[in-house]
Amino acid sequence: MDLRIDMPLVLLLLLPLLIYFGWTYWRERQRLKKSHAIVLIIRMIAVGCLVFALAGPYLLLPIKEEQIVYLVDRSASMNGTEDEMVRFIQESLQSKKDEQLAGLYSFSSTLQTEAIMTKTLKEVPKFTEIKATDQTNIEQSLQLATGIIDPKKATRFVLLTDGNETKGNALDFAMKFKGSNISVDVVPFSQPVVNDVSLKSFVSPQVAYVGEQQQLVTEVHATSAGQGELLLYENDELIHREAVELAEGTNMFTYKHAATGEGLVKYEAVVQVGQDAIFENNKLTSVTMVQSEPHLLIVNGYETASPIAAALGQQSIAYDVKSPESLPNELSSYLQYNAIIFDNVPGHLVGEAKMSVIEQAVKNFGVGFTMVGGENSFGLGGYFKTPIETLLPVEMEIKGKEQLPSLGLVIVLDRSGSMSGSKLELAKEAAARSVEMLRDEDTLGFIAFDDRPWEIIETGPLNNKEEAVDTILSVTPGGGTEIYGSLAKAYENLADIKLQRKHIILLTDGQSQPGNYEDLIEQGKDNGITLSTVAIGQDADANLLEALSEMGSGRFYNVIDEQTIPSILSRETAMISRTYIEDNPFYPILYNAGGWNTLFANGVPQMNAYIGTTAKQGATVVAESEKEDPVLAQWQYGLGKTFAFTSDSTGKWAGDWARWQNWGTFWQTLISQMLPSYNDVAYDVRVESDGSFMITDPTNEAAFLDIVAVNEAGEELDTQLETISASQVRAVVQAEPGLIFFRIADEKETIYQAGLSVPYSAEYELLPANDKLIEELTEQTGGAVLKEPQEVFRDFTKRGADRQNIATWLLLAGMLLFFIDITIRRFGWNFLTKPKKKEQLVENPPVQAEDTNVAQLLKGMKKRQ
Template identity: 30%
Template sequence: MDWESPKLLILALPALALLLWIENRSVHPMEGLRKRLLLVVRTLGLLLALLALAGPARVAQTGKKALGIVLDASQSLGEEGRREALKEAREMQGRLGMGTESFIVMLGDEPALLPDVPEKDQEAALGEFQQAHGGDSQYSAAIEYAQALFPAGASRDIVMIGDGHETRGSLIETAQDASLAGVRLHARALAGPKKPDARVLDLVPSRSRLNEGATLKLTAHLESTLNTEGMLKLYENGIQVEQRPVTLQAGQSLTETFTRTPNERNIFKYRAVLEGITADTLPANNSALTLVDVRGRLRLLYLDSEPAEAQYLQQAMEKEGIELDLRQPGNIPASLEQLAGYDGIILSDVSAHRLGEGTMNAMRDYVDKLGGGFLMLGGPNSFALGGFYKTPIDDLLPVRLKAPDEEEKQSAAVAIVMDRSGSMAGEKLEMAKSASIATAEVLGRNDFIGVYAFDSEAHVVVPMTRLTSTAAVAGQIAAVASGGGTNLQPAFEQARDALRRVKAKVKHMIILTDGQTSGSGYESMASQCRGEGITISTVSIGEGSHVALLQAIASSGGGQSYTTLDASGITRIFTQDTLMHTGRMLREDPFLPQLVEKHAMLAGFEPWNSPDLLGYVKTIRKATAQVPLVTDAGDPLLAHWRYGLGKVTAFTSDAKSRWAGLWIARWPDFNCFWSQVLRETARPPQGRHMDLAVEMQGDRALMHVDLQEDAGTRANDARVQAEVFFVAADSLGAPLKSVQNLLLGQTGPGLYEGHFRPDQPGVYLVRAQSGAEMVSAGVVHNPSNEASLGTVNEGLLKKATQLTQGQILKAGELPDLSQTSAVQYIELWPPLVLALLLLFLADVAIRRWEHVQGIWEVIRDLLLKKAKKPSGST
């Protein structure tokens, strides 16, 4: 007898007590016998209901037998071994009695059922399986698959036919689970032919974690079935760093040790590859992987378009023990995985359109999700002047990229001359219209804007007008449609005339086109405009634009010339150029910073005693930001806040000779100031209160996280997430790709665990995170370890069979199926429910006995009338 939920039977006593209480309180006018009979029926019904819910089942012995055959179809068995194994399996099936069911499961890197077809077709199916899935031997997966195929109520015996050389999973663990489930494992040891094969068993590092500059030893273990020579190569992050000739002897293992000194903090991926073995029949097992976590000092990514000027800050931080990895536009890490190796990012005087939308999104996610630090320094290409208005970086910053209110009193006039020819149709024109609308948004109510489109003719989209309603201007711009031809000159002249007539302090024109234009005398017109106080900037989009002409116009007009192949960057270019040439965002006058708020990054700087700074970019403080330093005009100079899991700092002046020349030359605390700012902004050292270990157990990668609130307190009930990244074995230089997100479960005080299954050879990096704490660890899933050794792993097969009380079979021998009990569970709740239904009808009959009597009398009268009716009457 077995029960599904036996604890429900405990409810019988309180349920009966409740039934008696209800019966005693009942005022139904019923005679004593009926009342007692009703109580008995209801008591039986209540007990039957609880019995049915408890799920009883009768365990019955059956004589039904079943045999599952797991057939090794991996490459180690080879074609000859595969045929012999299939022959053995079919002979076993042939000697089974008519009442015994059987099936064959193919074993490789994943299991599959061998179809029940003629022997010739089965051999072909096995060959196809070996080609597709013979790169590994997962005995454990095949056993689990076979267990699911047994029919109900039959004995369960499994015969493994193969060499027992498993390369994935754990047969012993699976055998232990099978024993608990009443499954017996038997083995028919069968070796494949010994073939020429050389392989790399593994690559083992002396340490899985070390500090940069430390010595690392990597040991490769090799073995071979033939006497041969080859070349062993070592790859570091996809780049070959060493190679050496090796001589292999049949049946003997060889050990080769490489020495490396990783000189930067990163996750280093190493791969050992054996090449040049011409007679090798299994080249898939000629490489092995490993992973090493190199840790070091504080390291920040420093992005600056002027390397010579960036040296001031870089050299100063070198003395403070902070490494700044200086990069220029065109060589900027653009993915979240590449940024994750840094403790912070410094963005200095690099405009938004040179970064690109993807890079800016990655930077925002780096701060928000990974807890990284971010510092923006001022300059002519920073903040609003760099086109960061309404970009992902704008969201990050603790300051608003708008001019202070008093600056809006100085009016400016902007004329946009936009190409609307046929080549601009589609995305280009839509982006140009969006850029024009964004330009209107960054201008103030005292400013003027005019928009002029051209194809073969000029078209006034928005006449030069004071910007009282951005929505009205946006509606007019949105109605622009593409036309035909390209002639810039008429629209150029219209925009020039409009700017000459308007009364504004600053007058600026932006010209956008993607093609060649007719007309002439543009450089002369631009020079005349400059003499009239009108500056001109040009934007060329696409490869077909007349770049030389546009650059000449911008040079003669005193503006900037921009070139882009990405239409989505036009908006940032327009806003950057507008804010730059309207002049209200930039102030280049000496001023003395003022300390107005206490902050940890300025500890020891009271009273403030620095020299003057020579300029800054104007911004407005965001509501929740801290602003310890301001300018003499009260504008933010140093602002700081938290964004997501990270910290963000804005310094609206620079750290170069343009504005900070006096700081560099005369201020002895220059190094200390920037060291404190960077250390306070950067991501805190990882692993202080969190540790992560990843290990392979069978075919699963287990993750163990040890989390603390502080040095002496375990962190319980925390939300611990793990993200798994992957890079393939043959492309270790490629960026890591996110493949899975997991939520780890708590298994003990401060202990959290989870697992995933690596399914492809390569490197798996796990990044665990809880709040601002984050730590990384890795595990490798090596390429195939299949080998044509011509031997049998007798120890593994013997242990697996002993755990399940199985047998080691000889050729032509069948397992004793009578030793395995076959049981069948017969559910008992259906008859209980039927009895409960009958009791319900009895309950109704007792409660409505008068109605039952009336129905009986009606039936009796009908029977009597029928009996008295004369025969033959109608």
């Protein structure tokens, strides 16, 4: 048992108190009685108790129980060592004493429990599956394990690891164990020797020009000599394939390639061998900014050749034409282009995931964007509440809702078990968007079905949109699939309601029992009801659903990509709820807008038709119709310039514009206005050894740069910026291995693009055990590097103790002594030391009257009489 004090400096208060009491004794020593001396001593002890209580005294009572916590590293770098670690733990448990507790936990990027802390642990349990093995975070494992143990007991953490941490800093955290009853032992392990070939580095120039010969340098490391194959890709297309001889150790390969891509070009190196232990370290990417003339991407929604490409003719603009279905998913594929045009592209052929990537390209990298009208564009294309609508200068909603036809819409949604997960969630989101497109006076019904129909929203006026949306989003998956009864219920609900347009949308991913669909739909057509169907996935009965839509005079959609479901329902709702196409010939009204006036100096040609939209607040309307609907509008979205041309490119709607001599110049002008302003400053962006990125600004204005990092999926990454000097900024980005793109903009919003590769995790490198970290960790915490299993349960050098605060008892003692002091001073020492005598009653003789002065006076008065 030890006595400890938290604030020993408080005891210095005893010095002036001792001086005071000593001086008091000296002054009164001549007349000081024994009882007074005792009172003085009591008072001194009481004051001493109070001062000691203020100092925070406590007792440490020893605890015999001890805790041993196994922390097993199961990251990728420890592959092949699990059996050996289990044997080590099992043998060590044979030495465990009865009063010792043991627990088993495993970790990679985080900690998970294998066996809780107990005195009865004798066998190593089967390890649970660990999902993420691409990081080793020893710091976090120690931190979480510290929260599991009883801090009063002596604790020994036993780390079974190679010490190659890829995240966190174990030594910094272990500093907290200094002076505690926690120590860290380490049992070092390392991967067994295997045959492995890995790419150590792959370098391409940061900047190049079209046609310039550039060197692609690859460093390959092999654990043994052998043969392999090196493959190089440019924007996912194979450009070089070579059989290579690999010597043991480092191998360097250089390939010269004339840059043919434009913009941010992705290069990828892949090495392949027959026997390879780790596949994750066989691929690396690099990015080069290839400068050239502007490059345009035309997404053509027509089955025929692109009308815009034909209109451009021999204009000096390089362009690629793609179909909506062939659009890529990666951000790098869009950063090759300076501008993108969607020409009559239906949204359901694009999908919201690709739309989100395009939005990032426009917003953060300045890629221009234009949407051109047609029967599959704008509202009719299903772009309501999509990322594309967000970036455009117009909204899909149109004015004049009071003139729209009365509408009844019933959505019939499959909620069977096979729809669970993202399919059902996207379908519910799509239905909610459709509700938001309706007016309050429109009629809505919502039926969800499994093996029977469930009328979630009864068919009737849409009085409360928010409530309807919340109800739809609350639907959960159920059992089987029975289409006919649900469809019959929808037709029944709409049959007797008097509306100008009545429509049913059926969404399902499965098969159903046969039914008399033909009679049902024919009867519905007699009541003015139309039907569109959506087949979700390959298990849906596409033939039946297509036949139903043909009989119901609607449209059929065969969905492979679930992300397109919201666009499909938005398109369907738009087509039956609005009259979007304005097809009365007119002369557009032109407003004074920079760059366009000279083009129309000789007048504005007549136009036949356009799609109705509404200009957003802040957008610039260059040309509008007689109904004040925008025909050509533009605005700035982030760093990108976007346009909406609501007529078409074929001439069917554009009318005389397509026969106009300046038709090609019109598209040339539109494209030139879309192009971003790129920065000529050569910012240098490099990866540091700690994984951060260093951006160097040769103009010494680094503090004023706006820096955004985005990954290949178009997701903006959390970025922490630190200004190092006038010319340097450090960016710490939370990014997974792969490509990362930086957009750097100055105060004038001129743009610089850079792409870098985040290499594979160090987990996939063949590294020996980190002996330096292991030794420092054990020395710092008073632990040891273990070689034998029996050493785990050796005697502890640190002891656990239970802290008992005695300040309260000292305060009570001081108060009691003060009461004794007061009692003695009030009643005297005899009150405490001598017993109290009984009082004896003494009878005094009666007082005689004559003995009193009054009696004598009376006697004198009688004599004078």
